Structure formats: structure tokens, C-alpha cells
Amino acid sequence: MLDMYDFGGDVWLCHSLQGQCYNFTAFEPAIDTLKEVEAFLSENPTEIVTIFIEDYVHAPMRLSKLFTAADLMKYWYPISEMPTSGQEWPTVTDMVAKNHRLLVFTSDASKESSEGIAYQWSYLLENESGDPGIDPSACPNRKESQPLNSRSASLFMQNYFPTIPVESEACKENSVGLPQMVQTCYAAAGNRIPNYIAVNFYMRSDGGGVFDVQDRINGLTLCGCNTIAACQVIVKT
Structure with a gap:
């Protein structure tokens, strides 16, 4: 971006x-x-x-x-x-x-x-950025975007970052708030998984953070599993 x-x-x-x-x-x-x-x-x-x-x-x-x-x-x-x-x-x-x-x-x-x-x-749907995009009670579309449940565009960008970024808060935001917001926007978008997630301080978390969320999204997209690793065929010897 x-x-x-x-x-x-x-x-x-x-x-x-x-x-x-x-x-x-x-x-x-x-x-x-x-x-x-x-x-x-x-x-x-x-x-x-x-x-x-x-x-x-x-x-x-x-x-x-x-x-x-x-x-x-x-x-x-x-x-x-x-x-x-x-x-x-x-x-x-x-x-x-x-x-x-x-x-x-x-x-x-x-x-x-x-x-x-x-x-x-x-080509793209997008939720509101800034503070409206981190409120887990709703996931409004950005004003330039069509409604998130529209089927006239096939890519979905999910914004998740406060209007005023605070690095010391990013660990909590990316570990607790982000997974919650992904679920909220998933429902608002008619069960559409985001193709892109925009965050601040992506390396900061209290655990898996952004990487864990993206792994789960990719696993669900690829094979309906909880993680990418779970999609791999296990070959027994």
C-alpha cells in the first residue's frame, strides 16, 4: 500500500x-x-x-x-x-x-x-480503516467500496489498525483483537475470507499474531483445515 x-x-x-x-x-x-x-x-x-x-x-x-x-x-x-x-x-x-x-x-x-x-x-471490496475497522461489533465497508457482501468484486481487503497507531498496544491488538475482527468481517462479507489483511506493526504480538491468523485463513482456503500444515498429506513409511 x-x-x-x-x-x-x-x-x-x-x-x-x-x-x-x-x-x-x-x-x-x-x-x-x-x-x-x-x-x-x-x-x-x-x-x-x-x-x-x-x-x-x-x-x-x-x-x-x-x-x-x-x-x-x-x-x-x-x-x-x-x-x-x-x-x-x-x-x-x-x-x-x-x-x-x-x-x-x-x-x-x-x-x-x-x-x-x-x-x-x-475488483476489490474493503472495510473501513482506522477506528471503525477495529470495532468487533461491526465491519462497515469503506465508502469507496461496494458493500462487503457484494458479489460483483472477488477480492477482499480487511483493514485492522487504529486511526492513531500506538506500537505498545500492537501486541494485544494483533493477538486478541485481530482474530475477533476477522470473524466479524467474515460474517459481514457473507462468509468471504479476506485476500489481504492490512495491520500496523505486523511483527508484534503476544503469540502467533498476524502470522497465526494468516496461517488459519490460508488453511481454510486451501483445504478447509485449521492451518496450512494440516493440509499437507502425511506419508507413512
Whole structure:
């Protein structure tokens, strides 16, 4: 999840206000991070990366030129093959076989037709971020998203992080609150398992934390088991 802005005649990663990047909010040129993504995909030929762009880039074709400069187009998942109307996505095995291992989505609808970058709200459902997304009594959809129980989009992003992050609270949040919220959003989304989980301080927990939750989700998705390990065929000798 990257916030990208026009800044200094280039595209920069920046967390800012009102669509304007400033010297004191600019982080680094986006090309630096994208080159790290290219290195990861090159060194890990069975891995898949998804990038969600909060898009404040207005210069024409600047984003597509950026990904070309980072040598990432060879991994690009083309819009022409993206499932629409809630249809199922291909398996990881199929995506790896085609080398379609980079999914890129933008928050700017115009970029789909002008630059071939998928408009995320046509393919993705998402719950509200910040404090509304950590209240276990409800799981409201983000205002840009269709309702979570809609079947017109097949990917689901679950946000789970407070509006004001506090690192000292992350262990409890990721160990107790997150599993509860996954269950709440699972019900709100019509028994849909999230494809992505966005959290703060993902390494912090009082136990398995984010990794345990993701393991359980993957196990349920793959074989209906409680963990990925439980899906493995045990060969007796």
C-alpha cells in the first residue's frame, strides 16, 4: 500500500494532506521502492506481490513510465485477464506459470483506460480503516467500496489498525483483537475470507499474531483445515 505523489518532477512516496506532497512529508522516490520489488520478484520466482496505490500522480503516463523504468512490466498482470463481475481469480500456480506475479491497483479510476492500471474499486471490496475497522461489533465497508457482501468484486481487503497507531498496544491488538475482527468481517462479507489483511506493526504480538491468523485463513482456503500444515498429506513409511 503506497501513497504516490508528483513531487520534484518525479513520483515520490509521501504521506501527506490534501493531495500535496511537501519536503517534510516526502519519503523517497518511488523508483527506489519499486526496484526493491523487482529484486524480490527476480530472486523469488514463485512469489506474488500486490501493490495498492493511493494515487495523487497527475502527470500523464508518469506511473506507467515509472513501472517500466523499474523493469516490472515483465511481471505485470494485465487488466485484460483480470476477472470481472466477481468471477474467481486464477490459482497461484497459474499466475506463476504465466509470470503474472505483480498485481497493481490504483485509486484513480482514469488510470485504467489511460495507463492500463486496474481501478481497485472495480475488483476489490474493503472495510473501513482506522477506528471503525477495529470495532468487533461491526465491519462497515469503506465508502469507496461496494458493500462487503457484494458479489460483483472477488477480492477482499480487511483493514485492522487504529486511526492513531500506538506500537505498545500492537501486541494485544494483533493477538486478541485481530482474530475477533476477522470473524466479524467474515460474517459481514457473507462468509468471504479476506485476500489481504492490512495491520500496523505486523511483527508484534503476544503469540502467533498476524502470522497465526494468516496461517488459519490460508488453511481454510486451501483445504478447509485449521492451518496450512494440516493440509499437507502425511506419508507413512
